[in-house]
Amino acid sequence: MAGDEINNGFGECGYFEAKKSKLEEQFAAASDPFRKSNLFQGISIFVNGLTDPSANELKQIMMVHGGTFHHYERSHTKFIIASNLPDVKVRNMNTSKIISAQYIVDCVENKRVLDYKPYLLYTNQKTTQPRLVFGKGKNTSRANETMAVSMSETAPEPPPVENDLGKILKVLQLAAVAATSPKKETADKTVADVSTLSHSVRTAVDPAFLGEFYKNSRLHHIATLGAGFKQYVCELRQAHGNQPFPKRNELRSVLSGKQEMNADSAHYVMHIDMDCFFVSVGLRSHPEWRGLPIAVTHSKGGSAATDVPVHPQSDRQAERALFADRFEHQLHDNFRADKVRTGFEKKMSLSEIASCSYEARAKGIRNGMFVGQALKLCPELKTIPYDFEGYKEVAFALYDTVAQYTLNIEAVSCDEMFVELTDLVADLQVDVMTFVAHLREEVRSKTGCPCSAGVGSNKLLARMATKKAKPNGQFLLAPGIDVLAYMAPTPLEELPGVGSSMRHKLAQAGLRNCGDVQGTSREKLESLLGKKLALTLQQHSLGIDTRPLVYEQQRKSVSAEVNYGIRFSNASECETFLRQLSAEVKTRLTDIKRKAKSVTLKVMVRAAEAPIEASKFMGHGVCDTLNKSAMLQHPTDDVNIITSNVLKLMKEFDLPPHELRGIGIHLSRLSDVNEVKKENVLLQMFEKMSEKRKIETTAVEVQEEPQPELEQAEQQQQVDLEPQQPLDMSSEWKNSTNTSIKNTAVDPEVLAQLPEDIRQEVLDNMEEHLQPKHSEQRGRKRRKPKNAVRRSLPFPSAPAPLSKVSANKPSNRAQHLRHELSKRYRGGGQTDEIVMDYIDKVSNHVHPAIFEYISRPEVEVSQNLQGAAAAPRPQPPATLQNYLLGSNYKTMLADWVSNQRYPNHTDIITMNEKLAELVKGRYSSRIYDIMKHLCRLIKHKHEDVCEWHMAFRFIEDTVQHHMMEFEGYQMMLAESISCVMCEPM
Numbered sequence: 001m002a003g004d005e006i007n008n009g010f011g012e013c014g015y016f017e018a019k020k021s022k023l024e025e026q027f028a029a030a031s032d033p034f035r036k037s038n039l040f041q042g043i044s045i046f047v048n049g050l051t052d053p054s055a056n057e058l059k060q061i062m063m064v065h066g067g068t069f070h071h072y073e074r075s076h077t078k079f080i081i082a083s084n085l086p087d088v089k090v091r092n093m094n095t096s097k098i099i100s101a102q103y104i105v106d107c108v109e110n111k112r113v114l115d116y117k118p119y120l121l122y123t124n125q126k127t128t129q130p131r132l133v134f135g136k137g138k139n140t141s142r143a144n145e146t147m148a149v150s151m152s153e154t155a156p157e158p159p160p161v162e163n164d165l166g167k168i169l170k171v172l173q174l175a176a177v178a179a180t181s182p183k184k185e186t187a188d189k190t191v192a193d194v195s196t197l198s199h200s201v202r203t204a205v206d207p208a209f210l211g212e213f214y215k216n217s218r219l220h221h222i223a224t225l226g227a228g229f230k231q232y233v234c235e236l237r238q239a240h241g242n243q244p245f246p247k248r249n250e251l252r253s254v255l256s257g258k259q260e261m262n263a264d265s266a267h268y269v270m271h272i273d274m275d276c277f278f279v280s281v282g283l284r285s286h287p288e289w290r291g292l293p294i295a296v297t298h299s300k301g302g303s304a305a306t307d308v309p310v311h312p313q314s315d316r317q318a319e320r321a322l323f324a325d326r327f328e329h330q331l332h333d334n335f336r337a338d339k340v341r342t343g344f345e346k347k348m349s350l351s352e353i354a355s356c357s358y359e360a361r362a363k364g365i366r367n368g369m370f371v372g373q374a375l376k377l378c379p380e381l382k383t384i385p386y387d388f389e390g391y392k393e394v395a396f397a398l399y400d401t402v403a404q405y406t407l408n409i410e411a412v413s414c415d416e417m418f419v420e421l422t423d424l425v426a427d428l429q430v431d432v433m434t435f436v437a438h439l440r441e442e443v444r445s446k447t448g449c450p451c452s453a454g455v456g457s458n459k460l461l462a463r464m465a466t467k468k469a470k471p472n473g474q475f476l477l478a479p480g481i482d483v484l485a486y487m488a489p490t491p492l493e494e495l496p497g498v499g500s501s502m503r504h505k506l507a508q509a510g511l512r513n514c515g516d517v518q519g520t521s522r523e524k525l526e527s528l529l530g531k532k533l534a535l536t537l538q539q540h541s542l543g544i545d546t547r548p549l550v551y552e553q554q555r556k557s558v559s560a561e562v563n564y565g566i567r568f569s570n571a572s573e574c575e576t577f578l579r580q581l582s583a584e585v586k587t588r589l590t591d592i593k594r595k596a597k598s599v600t601l602k603v604m605v606r607a608a609e610a611p612i613e614a615s616k617f618m619g620h621g622v623c624d625t626l627n628k629s630a631m632l633q634h635p636t637d638d639v640n641i642i643t644s645n646v647l648k649l650m651k652e653f654d655l656p657p658h659e660l661r662g663i664g665i666h667l668s669r670l671s672d673v674n675e676v677k678k679e680n681v682l683l684q685m686f687e688k689m690s691e692k693r694k695i696e697t698t699a700v701e702v703q704e705e706p707q708p709e710l711e712q713a714e715q716q717q718q719v720d721l722e723p724q725q726p727l728d729m730s731s732e733w734k735n736s737t738n739t740s741i742k743n744t745a746v747d748p749e750v751l752a753q754l755p756e757d758i759r760q761e762v763l764d765n766m767e768e769h770l771q772p773k774h775s776e777q778r779g780r781k782r783r784k785p786k787n788a789v790r791r792s793l794p795f796p797s798a799p800a801p802l803s804k805v806s807a808n809k810p811s812n813r814a815q816h817l818r819h820e821l822s823k824r825y826r827g828g829g830q831t832d833e834i835v836m837d838y839i840d841k842v843s844n845h846v847h848p849a850i851f852e853y854i855s856r857p858e859v860e861v862s863q864n865l866q867g868a869a870a871a872p873r874p875q876p877p878a879t880l881q882n883y884l885l886g887s888n889y890k891t892m893l894a895d896w897v898s899n900q901r902y903p904n905h906t907d908i909i910t911m912n913e914k915l916a917e918l919v920k921g922r923y924s925s926r927i928y929d930i931m932k933h934l935c936r937l938i939k940h941k942h943e944d945v946c947e948w949h950m951a952f953r954f955i956e957d958t959v960q961h962h963m964m965e966f967e968g969y970q971m972m973l974a975e976s977i978s979c980v981m982c983e984p985m
């Protein structure tokens with residue numbers, strides 16, 4: 001009978017209930033001899049799944065400290081202890097009592113029953129949770145502002161997986177193990193334990209993963225705070241307007257008479273930075289640890305940091321060798337190469353140290369080091385956990401303190417900013433360093449944390465001064481100091497913008513510090529780095545920094561990236577996660593009230609040679625990183641559009657889901673939700689100029705002789721630009737002055753923004769029509785960098801000219817030209833010989849001067865190569881209104897490239913159409929110049945350049961396609977784009 005089976009002689013409760021009660025009694029009886037305290041009296045726990053400490057260890061703890069250990073979950077079980085539970089399980093459970101095992105450990109360590117809420121495993125956060133409420137503390141007017149999460153996670157830390165019970169656990173293990181368990185389960189994870197780890201711990205497959213991941217990721221938190229303070233400063237400035245700063249008056253009376261004001265009229269920029277920020281915040285609640293070597297990290301340190309679980313499918317040695325090789329030989333990053341070489345030993349923890357105290361630094365420990373490695377250098381190193389709320393609170397206090405005196409603040413990160421002090425100290429009539437000392441003391445008294453400050457005449461020098469000031473100090477790089485001598489020993493990698501690959505390149509040329517660069521000619525630097533970078537490097541090495549402070553910083557992109565816990569077994573799991581991440585990034589986008597026009601999917605795929613599992617628990621290991629972008633038709637914040645593009649891009653990658661180790665979605669080309677559409681800029685420009693041309697043409701028509709289209713167009717443009725100027729005045733443009741710029745149709749603002757050499761070219765262009773010249777002929781080198789990452793072309797792909805039309809099968813026109821040349825070659829002309837030789841060598845790409853020559857043999861090639869007046873050419877269609885033929889085409893291109901953040905599709909198509917017309921009209925030298933100029937303008941852009949690179953390649957491919965079609969050759973172009981980020985493979 002069913003009823004009998006249920007009761008089974010154990011009364012109403014049934015077999016299982018009876019068994020549970022019996023086990024509880026046994027537990028209580030067994031506990032007695034070991035009981036040391038009644039700490040957990042009245043508290044019962046049930047352990048579900050694999051935990052750290054293990055179920056057995058927790059059982060022992062409960063025995064020793066008077067708690068109850070339930071072998072089965074009961075209705076009165078107070079807490080369920082777990083690390084991770086499958087979603088199906090969680091859905092049927094009361095999540096308000098599922099906590100992490102760390103709770104038990106911390107209670108024992110603190111010798112009291114703590115609030116369990118911070119240990120809840122499921123905090124009922126939405127997966128789109130990572131938004132922080134800004135304005136904690138007194139400042140209630142700003143208190144409820146939310147701030148969007150912003151920047152990409154480059155190397156998020158995992159949720160804590162290593163726990164150290166320290167002495168408590170050891171005592172317990174020794175005392176209790178014999179009585180309670182026949183088999184010893186130690187804190188060491190056995191291989192068998194670990195092999196099941198990936199199934200039981202949380203991975204990206206778990207629906208709650210994303211929220212938990214962002215809750216624990218330190219990089220997510222600091223990025224969020226950093227972006228938040230940029231926005232915060234912006235909002236404070238807008239709210240404050242031109243009002244005075246009352247706090248200045250207070251300070252004036254405090255400081256009056258104490259210090260003479262600086263006599264000089266120097267410019268003062270302050271850089272202020274908290275000292276070992278995370279550590280200082282952590283030490284506020286543990287002042288007794290001040291003066292000790294301390295590190296903030298997820299790892300609990302101690303033995304747990306030198307004996308971590310190792311996945312059987314990982315291979316530390318192999319991974320170490322691969323990482324070291326990549327860092328050293330591909331990225332030239334010796335710091336990281338050394339880090340893996342010394343940090344990947346045996347079972348040492350791969351948790352990173354976010355911040356360490358200066359006492360720890362004295363032992364050789366550095367921020368970013370692995371904990372295991374740090375413990376080798378300093379076994380007494382004390383590790384403390386993160387306190388993200390505390391960082392936010394202190395960061396607010398820092399910003400609010402400075403903001404009382406000035407809002408000329410450039411926020412750099414949560415613990416660092418630049419402040420313009422020139423006007424402030426003039427207004428206060430106080431010595432600059434007196435003010436700095438007062439400010440630092442105010443920050444310290446409000447936060448309990450020390451900070452350091454450097455002052456110099458620009459941002460670079462201010463930052464250099466802070467290095468000298470740290471820790472807990474201040475330093476003025478006083479006006480009049482020998483800046484060159486001060487800068488000389490500074491290693492180049494300490495200069496802004498010098499990364500590991502540039503450092504390597506410079507080191508190979510024997511340049512290691514600023515002194516080396518100071519003694520190097522600009523020409524040599526330019527040959528190494530190009531014009532622009534050479535100039536900046538030279539200036540920085542001399543202590544010159546022209547970068548202004550940026551007070552109101554606009555967000556340029558939004559992203560969400562996860563490279564921890566990505567372990568999919570099939571495409572549907574991957575898709576579910578991509579949908580979640582798309583929703584996440586969409587929320588971040590709408591939080592800042594922006595729309596995006598470009599979606600980039602970044603994936604990290606296990607490198608072919610990498611072990612299946614990473615040495616870092618659930619980490620990404622050695623990976624190849626791939627990016628793919630899609631350009632949307634219109635800016636959007638629609639989650640469905642974002643998601644469908646993300647899914648499409650993933651499909652295009654066509655990667656096995658189980659090989660993925662990291663996924664990021666990056667939204668860029670952001671526009672304001674309310675921004676007016678800025679489409680078709682170039683087209684509008686063409687139309688506007690076309691209108692203008694009509695008027696001018698009518699005005700000058702009567703004076704003109706019939707001329708070929710090019711000369712005619714240029715003449716008209718000249719009239720446009722300088723109606724009153726005689727032609728011989730044009731040479732003055734070369735030595736242009738502001739006045740001369742203002743007199744032209746060139747937008748002086750645009751002109752002023754251009755890089756020097758481009759500006760010069762635009763100005764030169766004013767006279768170019770008088771004496772057209774061909775640029776230096778240069779071969780087209782397009783070497784694909786070894787690690788080039790393929791970006792998908794956001795434009796319709798152009799027909800690949802060479803693949804379609806074989807170089808061996810030139811068109812009739814090409815054949816005809818060759819025939820013509822060889823006839824003349826047989827005639828024995830020296831010039832023809834050179835030209836033939838040239839054409840034979842460069843059979844696919846021909847210089848425009850050669851085109852001119854073979855098209856119009858009556859013009860001497862030598863003359864032509866120097867830029868002789870063009871001979872008659874076929875008339876283009878009468879309807880051709882092509883302003884690329886005008887003399888100010890360079891200005892127009894400069895306008896386009898410098899004023900538009902991204903090239904828009906319609907403009908690119910317009911360019912292609914106009915260039916195609918030029919090909920048909922055989923304006924090869926003009927095409928050559930246009931392409932050269934456009935390429936140079938794009939190379940001088942600093943931001944969002946890959947979109948322009950792709951646009952240029954698209955235009956270039958189209959031009960070459962038309963050249964091949966009409967001329968039988970491609971054109972040898974002077975310049976090309978080479979970019980590791982977007983170079984097609």
Ligand SMILES: Nc1ccn([C@H]2C[C@H](O)[C@@H](COP(=O)(O)OP(=O)(O)OP(=O)(O)O)O2)c(=O)n1
Pocket residue numbers: 218219222273274275276277278279354355356367368415416470
């Ligand atoms: N890759 C990074 C960089 C920074 N941080 C966190 C920890 C730091 O405490 C804080 C501030 O960064 P700093 O570079 O200013 O470092 P510290 O303040 O720790 O040290 P210092 O005294 O050198 O400024 O940001 C981090 O977790 N990971």
Ligand SMILES: [Mg+2]
Pocket residue numbers: 273274275276277415416
């Ligand atoms: Mg700092």
